[in-house]
Amino acid sequence: MKRILFSSLGLMALLGCSSAIDVSNQVSSVELANISATSSVQWNDVSVPSAFTFNFDEHSQRLASADINSPVAGFSFEPVEQTINIALTAPMKNLSVFAPSLALYDQDYRLLKVFKSTAFGYDRNDFIKGEVLSGEVSITLPLTTTRVNAVIFTTPEDIAKTTTIIHPAKAMAIAKRNDPPAIADPVVRHSDIGSVNVKLSTPNSFSLLPENNKAPSTPVAAVDPDLNQAVMVAPQPESSTFYLNAIEKAVDAGDIPKALALLEEAKTLKIEGAQEAFVKAINSKK
Structure with missing residues (x-):
C-alpha cells in the first residue's frame, strides 16, 4: 500500500499542476496504422506549458523509416520561447516499461535533435519518482523554427534490455534510515507496450x-x-x-x-x- 502511495505521489509531482489534455496515438485507418514517413505521424497539437500521456499498445501507430522502427506517438507545438524543456516519464507496470527515445523535427520535418533512451533513466535513489524511467531534456531552437514536431519511440536495442529496480521494502527501509532487508531486486523488462507521460515547459514556466x-x-x-x-x-x-x-x-x-x-x-x-x-x-x- 505504501509503495502505491509513493508511486502515485511521484506521478503527481512529475506531472505538476498543468492541465492534462487529450492526446492519442491510436489509429483507426489501416492506411495510417503503418507509415514510412515522419510527416505521416498522427500529430497532436499541444501548447507550452502542458502535460499529457500517451499509451502504447497493439493499436498504436507504427513508423518504419530509415531512423525509426517502432510504435510512435507524435505531438506538435509552437515554441513560445527559444528554449523548450521536455520531461518524459515512463511508469513501470507488471515488471514492464516502455523505454522512450525522443526525436524533434522542425516545421519542414528536418531533424533538430534526437534524445536517446539514456536521457530517460531509472534513479534507484529517488523514492518520490518511484518505479519509472524519466528525465528532462532541453533544446535551444534555431530562430527559424516556427513549429516543433516531436516523436516518442523506442528501439529494438532498448527492447532487448532490462532495468533492475530497488525492491519497495528496501526503499521504505532506506527512507526511514533503517538497514534494508536482504531481498532480491526486481528486474523490469523493456517493451514496446506501456505509457509515457509528457510535460512541456520553458525556463520561465516551471x-x-x-x-x-x-x-x-x-x-x-x-x-x-x-x-x-x-x-x-x-x-x-x-x-x-x-x-x-x-x-x-x-x-x-x-x-x-x-x-x-x-x-x-x-x-x-x-x-x-x-x-x-x-x-x-x-x-x-x-
Missing part, C-alpha cells in the same frame, strides 16, 4: 506556485543546445530556507500535492536537503 508565493528569483544558467540536460539554476540562501520550511508546513497541513510541487521546484533549483526535509516531515506524521 514554477507551480502562485505568483505571490514564489521564492526570490534566481538566474538561469546558459544551456548548451547540444547537451541532453535540464536547465540549471543557482540556488540562493533565502530560496533554500523558503522551500525547506514550505515543504514541512505543507506536509504538516496534510497538503501532500503542494509539498510534492514544492519538492520538485526545489530539485529544479538544486536546493540541498529538500528530499530529506520531505521524507522527515512524512515520517513525523506517522
Whole structure:
C-alpha cells in the first residue's frame, strides 16, 4: 500500500499542476496504422506549458523509416520561447516499461535533435519518482523554427534490455534510515507496450506556485543546445530556507500535492536537503 502511495505521489509531482489534455496515438485507418514517413505521424497539437500521456499498445501507430522502427506517438507545438524543456516519464507496470527515445523535427520535418533512451533513466535513489524511467531534456531552437514536431519511440536495442529496480521494502527501509532487508531486486523488462507521460515547459514556466508565493528569483544558467540536460539554476540562501520550511508546513497541513510541487521546484533549483526535509516531515506524521 505504501509503495502505491509513493508511486502515485511521484506521478503527481512529475506531472505538476498543468492541465492534462487529450492526446492519442491510436489509429483507426489501416492506411495510417503503418507509415514510412515522419510527416505521416498522427500529430497532436499541444501548447507550452502542458502535460499529457500517451499509451502504447497493439493499436498504436507504427513508423518504419530509415531512423525509426517502432510504435510512435507524435505531438506538435509552437515554441513560445527559444528554449523548450521536455520531461518524459515512463511508469513501470507488471515488471514492464516502455523505454522512450525522443526525436524533434522542425516545421519542414528536418531533424533538430534526437534524445536517446539514456536521457530517460531509472534513479534507484529517488523514492518520490518511484518505479519509472524519466528525465528532462532541453533544446535551444534555431530562430527559424516556427513549429516543433516531436516523436516518442523506442528501439529494438532498448527492447532487448532490462532495468533492475530497488525492491519497495528496501526503499521504505532506506527512507526511514533503517538497514534494508536482504531481498532480491526486481528486474523490469523493456517493451514496446506501456505509457509515457509528457510535460512541456520553458525556463520561465516551471514554477507551480502562485505568483505571490514564489521564492526570490534566481538566474538561469546558459544551456548548451547540444547537451541532453535540464536547465540549471543557482540556488540562493533565502530560496533554500523558503522551500525547506514550505515543504514541512505543507506536509504538516496534510497538503501532500503542494509539498510534492514544492519538492520538485526545489530539485529544479538544486536546493540541498529538500528530499530529506520531505521524507522527515512524512515520517513525523506517522
